[in-house]
Amino acid sequence: METIPKNNCVKVGYVQKPHGINGELVIRFQEEYYETLEEYPALFLEIDNLLVPFFIAEEGFRFKSSESVITQLDWVDTDAKAKALCGLSVFVNKEDVIESDDEMSPHALVGYQLFGEDQGLIGEIKEVHDYAGNMLLLVDYQGKEALVPLNEELIVNLDEDKREIELRIPEGLFDLDEE
16 A cells, blocks of 8 residues: 655644534644645645544535634544544645635634624624625524625734734624514
């Protein structure tokens, strides 16, 4: 059996912990590899000093933040199997690394504070959903989940240092039923 030479790969992070009981894993990674992980179909885990390929299950990745992801790997379907992988280094092939351009991925907004141009602080962005190219931000607004549309025309201000984004939010989106 031929192994993957480690010098052909780059370490992007590590398996932090299991997530749930069905074998999902939380992987911590360096932020510059966000786009690579978003597009990459397989990861290499370092087991006994060898790089072993693992393919990402159909469910893919669910980004928790710009530095962590929940994933399901093929053949890892129990908590025991997931626990056995904890602490292992995660690699990708150097040829598959996507050089990050200055344009930020919308998924990197997870964890940012969302402000409305007229509404002020709305809440923290919990998830980013892509419905056929239509981006929606899931935020916790006054104890309820709300979906907010995201496109370039709606962005008023983006502060990566403060991890804040201000949007021009359509009128009536946050009008809650008065009781």
